[in-house]
Amino acid sequence: MSAPLLDLDNITVQFGGLKAVADVSFSIGERELVGLIGPNGAGKTTIFNAITGVYRPTAGHVSFLGKKVGHHPPYIITARGIARTFQNIRLFASMTVFDNVRCACNMHLKHGISHALWRGTKVAAEEQRIERDVMELLEIFGLHEQRDENAKALPYGDQRRLEIVRALATKPKLLLLDEPAAGMNPTEKVELMKLIRFVQEKFALAVLLVEHDMKVVMGICERIVVLDYGLKIAEGTPGEIRANPKVIAAYLGKETAA
Amino acid sequence: MFERTKLILVACIAAFAALSPLIGGMNPYYFNILISVGISLILAVGLNLVNGYTGQFSLGHAGFMAVGAYLAAAMSLGILFPYLDPPQWAPTAEELAADPQATVAKWTYPFKALWLLFGWLINALFWCHNHIIPLGAALPGWGKFLFALFYGGAIAALAGLTVGVPSLRLKGDYLAIVTLGFNEIIRVVLQSADPVGASRGLPGIPLATNFFWTFTFAALAIYVVWNIVHSTYGRGFLAVRDDEIAAEAMGINTTKYKVLAFVIAAFFAGIAGGLYAHFFQYINPEGFNFMKSVDIVVMVILGGMGSMWGVCAAAVLLTILPEVLRKVAKIEALPEWAREIAENRMIIYSLILIILMLARPQGLFAGWVKKKTRPA
Amino acid sequence: MSPQTIEFIQQLINGLSQGAIYALIALGYTMVFGVLRFINFAHGDLYMIGGFAGWMLFAAPENEAKTGMWASLSRSFAAIPPGMPKVLLALALAMMFCAALGMLIEWLCYRPLRQRPRITVLITAIGVSLFLESFGQYIWGAAPKSFPTLIEDPAITIPETWGSISTLTVLTSQVIIFCTTLGLLALLTFIVLKTKIGMAMRALAFNQTACALMGVNVNLIIAFTFGLGSALAGAAGILTSIQQPSIDPLMGILPGLKAFVAAVLGGIGNLAGAVLGAFLLGVVETMVIGYVSPTYKDAVAFGVLIFILLLRPAGLLGKNVREKV
């Protein structure tokens, strides 16, 4: 096997006395769609934060494209090719749908501040190119008609999809989706998963997906990592996970309680 | 569309040039107010980039104005800065003559070493200043004035950088107080800086600011800030304001944007300071105190943070308001208390602030002009 | 003892009495921050109001010609001979007045904004601060007023038998300031640690939602916190006026800002930190005045603020909190 795209090596994240993530290791290959599951509070979001540099792991390290991510700030990690969505939607509230996505193109601008100040000829051409790219992405997710609406005025499901569009606009190699289907009904969920598969293939992405609906996860992921209380308790194909007694005990036991 | 903004700018400047001779003959009282309006516009539009679009609450804008005013004035007057003496490590010959046992206390060494460190930096800056002065003096006519203005603006921008960088980790209330602190520090330093008159102020600055330059720079400030925030590049400022964590996750270097906002705003504040100095021909550190900063902040808040035209309207209104109030205070028919309140404009300002925040926190004028959303 | 040491001790004493004033004000900042997570910009002005409350009540000459209840009340207060009872009476009255005003401000201006963005509350607080200052100028005039003598303020003589220390100057007012501050701190500690309302305050600082769910009257506790903080600021206003009997409507700005710096230095939200920071700041400030130059007196606090925020933004005793993403 060639070097994986993303590699977590014994990641631990501690908040005071609480080990939110303890010694977790796994890796994701190119163009792979991996599921990350676990009961609430298992540490899934914390792993996302550790990968994207929002939190620094207390121990262990994350490598991307064979290089250690180290302690770079999030924007550099994004520039290297990791994009994410947030579990508690974090759209830019004062901006339109279009501008939300446009912000994410910021990183790929070829001109600097001086051109933006004076609106040189370069800027005009580039703004046009960005508009094309953004509209193309919005169309894939069916949001192009709401381009001038305020992002926070969208229905909940559309906001979640807009977050994905925004993440895609950074042109990532790895996309981290934190419960993208939360609050959607089953048909919407299925639609969204199809869409995720579609963009994964179209843009040749690797995807790490957090999702609570077992059926959905089992349906689309090639591989699944299971967390419980910050520990990785299992990893394998959907078939293996389904049969794993530890997962059944920890996960299903919790789910009925919750 | 993209050509249009530039066209408007050029048209405005041409109009100012045409109007300039007409306005020159105006009643000096109204002319004074007019120039003050132009200067307020530059200050408020610049501060709006920081407080409005980038969502950082700066409360020290007058400090940057002071830097610009003093350096532009120093340029016009050809004031050189004397270098600081290195610290004294050993007693001087005189001291030894008076008392052969004289010593310099050892415990002062660490402080002196620290002072030496900054002393060099300050002397290097002074050296630059002292060598730039003759360059400006060599320029003819308007060139000299513009050079002084840009020099003041550039040093103010440098001050903006020094304030911006350490302030980055701070948010909201903290940032407000730290910027206020920088404003006070700048004031205190100016008050004890002898070459520029210390607390006596700096008189005798040549008159150079006129209607044309003031409003050309106001138009430039509006043009530049407008362009930035409407470009994809500049949407980063708004992203920082809306959600820093999400902005970072979208590859936006929030640090860079915050510093940039400070630097651009400080530059324009410096220009405004230069214009002010070359119009009123006298500057005093007290004129750039915390209250002056509050004035500018009130303009931005009243206009609606992040609303270009609202802020412009508020800048015009609040510059004229004190004059109107002064007139009101002279109306005999009004009861005594009303006239006294009119004389104390801060009562009115503060009530406006409180009531505005309780009733209409988005600002008085925000939303009057429909927001444009499409890019160029 | 060498003259240098004496000089140093002298500065230390001056610094501690200045620090005591800062401590009283800083506590108000920190308590309000604890329960509401915002900096009450107007807090420094309550210190000024404290001074003026004392002036209104005790400055008989100013009220000589006037008639009415207020003037006669003031005349009878002024007739009390200078001494400790008068100081305590002034303290009590000013503290009550400031507490009432603090609660009124909270009720009128801050309570309606509790769910709004912090920036809105911050701007309101700036507005309130400007209002108190300008309104003070409107009713009392901008010129400084001389504060009535509450107690004679001679230097305390140190017995010759103590040796060279006798060259130290310790003012009665410094001792009063210091002791009163310690007394008020003890009272505050008792309220916060031992009473039910103090426990509610601490709980509120920890988790507001949970508090409300547990049946704590959040509005009441917040109002009480404002009252307590404002009372302490009012006390500081009286104590300063004993030492420097000249008050003006803008006198709260700088001490207010410096006390804020002290609160940040100690770790905002932390009561012990506020006191520690205040004494540190008071001492550093007097040292700079004594050994460097009085010019930089007012810049010291801001320099300290900038340093502490760069090196240890959570303050000396504060804990870092990370935003949950």
Ligand SMILES: Nc1ncnc2c1ncn2[C@@H]1O[C@H](COP(=O)(O)OP(=O)(O)O)[C@@H](O)[C@H]1O
């Ligand atoms: N910033 C933080 N400070 C303290 N505890 C945190 C923080 N972020 C997450 N946690 C804790 O870490 C644990 C894991 O949380 P999280 O990663 O959000 O779980 P999941 O996403 O799997 O539901 C939880 O117990 C949560 O309370």
Ligand SMILES: [Mg+2]
């Ligand atoms: Mg989660």
